[in-house]
Amino acid sequence: xxxxxxxxxxxxxxxxxxxxxxxxxxxxxxxxxxxxxxxxxxxxxxxxxxxxxxxxxxxxxxxxxxxxxxxxxxxxxxxxxxxxxxxxxxxxxxxxxxxxxxxxxxxxxxxxxxxxxxxxxxxxxxxxxxxxxxxxxxxxxxxxxxxxxxxxxxxxxxxxxxxxxxxxxxxxxxxxxxxxxxxxxxxxxxxxxxxxxxxxxxx
Amino acid sequence: xxxxxxxxxxxxxxxxxxxxxxxxxxxxxxxxxxxxxxxxxxxxxxxxxxxxxxxxxxxxxxxxxxxxxxxxxxxxxxxxxxxxxxxxxxxxxxxxxxxxxxxxxxxxxxxxxxxxxxxxxxxxxxxxxxxxxxxxxxxxxxxxxxxxxxxxxxxxxxxxxxxxxxxx
Numbered sequence: 332x333x334x335x336x337x338x339x340x341x342x343x344x345x346x347x348x349x350x351x352x353x354x355x356x357x358x359x360x361x362x363x364x365x366x367x368x369x370x371x372x373x374x375x376x377x378x379x380x381x382x383x384x385x386x387x388x389x390x391x392x393x394x395x396x397x398x399x400x401x402x403x404x405x406x407x408x409x410x411x412x413x414x415x416x417x418x419x420x421x422x423x424x425x426x427x428x429x430x431x432x433x434x435x436x437x438x439x440x441x442x443x444x445x446x447x448x449x450x451x452x453x454x455x456x457x458x459x460x461x462x463x464x465x466x467x468x469x470x471x472x473x474x475x476x477x478x479x480x481x482x483x484x485x486x487x488x489x490x491x492x493x494x495x496x497x498x499x500x501x502x503x504x505x506x507x508x509x510x511x512x513x514x515x516x517x518x519x520x521x522x523x524x525x526x527x528x529x530x531x532x533x534x
Numbered sequence: 535x536x537x538x539x540x541x542x543x544x545x546x547x548x549x550x551x552x553x554x555x556x557x558x559x560x561x562x563x564x565x566x567x568x569x570x571x572x573x574x575x576x577x578x579x580x581x582x583x584x585x586x587x588x589x590x591x592x593x594x595x596x597x598x599x600x601x602x603x604x605x606x607x608x609x610x611x612x613x614x615x616x617x618x619x620x621x622x623x624x625x626x627x628x629x630x631x632x633x634x635x636x637x638x639x640x641x642x643x644x645x646x647x648x649x650x651x652x653x654x655x656x657x658x659x660x661x662x663x664x665x666x667x668x669x670x671x672x673x674x675x676x677x678x679x680x681x682x683x684x685x686x687x688x689x690x691x692x693x694x695x696x697x698x699x700x701x702x
Contacts, residue, residue, distance in 0.1 A: 452587060
């Protein structure tokens with residue numbers, strides 16, 4: 332995906348409350364205390380979310396590393412009022428916003444752009460698509476899906492990824508993005524209309 | 535049940551169902567309508583394909599990130615070492631001409647044993663000596679005209695030319 336989330340769009344992700352250092356009582360030991368386990372469990376998930384949200388797999392790697400590092404360093408602030416996965420998604424949104432606001436990012440965006448490679452992605456099609464014909468059809472379908480997601484606005488893509496990859500309920504997405512529920516719903520409707528219209532063409 | 539659901543779910547109602555905001559009426563319609571259920575299942579099928587493929591891609595990419603991070607760190611260390619070496623060479627290249635320049639000026643400027651004040655004093659004494667010599671010569675000349683203390687002041691021995699100007 333070549334399109335990046337704009338700095339303006341990222342302004343809508345003020346997730347400071349998710350990283351609040353306020354701690355009301357001693358936090359019991361959690362999986363956050365094991366950095367290796369944290370990386371092993373959540374890195375791929377965060378990487379995918381950030382890749383789809385930013386449209387840039389290279390940037391997504393950096394954001395993912397920073398997210399895990401920031402989460403580990405700030406693990407004392409995790410109050411347990413949401414899942415670790417949701418907490419990490421919130422941190423990832425903040426890290427993305429920080430990266431995209433930086434002057435360095437703005438500079439490199441001018442000279443470098445890495446996009447999600449559909450062919451590369453297609454090589455990871457599930458093994459159940461065993462016959463050559465089925466694999467070909469699945470590959471075409473995947474390419475269309477990728478293209479539809481690429482053509483979505485950054486906000487629509489992020490909200491879509493939060494809903495259908497991270498499986499977050501709409502009200503939680505609304506809270507995390509500080510967006511009204513109806514705005515999130517509108518973004519999702521537009522994304523779904525685009526996806527279903529494009530995928531319906533092939534039926 | 536509204537008229538909307540007497541036929542099939544509208545796009546909006548279907549979208550609301552897909553994002554978990556479907557109404558009870560829509561849920562009820564879906565349970566009894568194979569066509570609308572097929573539309574929902576089609577979307578879930580496409581989403582499953584994307585979800586599984588992208589997650590498999592992400593797992594492999596995430597696994598390679600560790601190696602990439604190590605390689606990046608190593609590359610950064612190499613670059614840092616090369617950077618320090620280059621800085622050292624540059625500093626040396628700057629230092630040699632500066633050192634030479636300082637030494638050259640040192641030959642022309644006062645050394646520690648002859649501070650500038652002393653040199654200025656030397657210059658001053660030489661000047662004073664020269665001035666004194668000049669004054670002595672002047673005194674000698676002046677004294678030579680003091681042979682007759684009764685002589686007219688400012689009178690020289692040179693006879694004054696008295697010529698009468700002849701009219702033309």
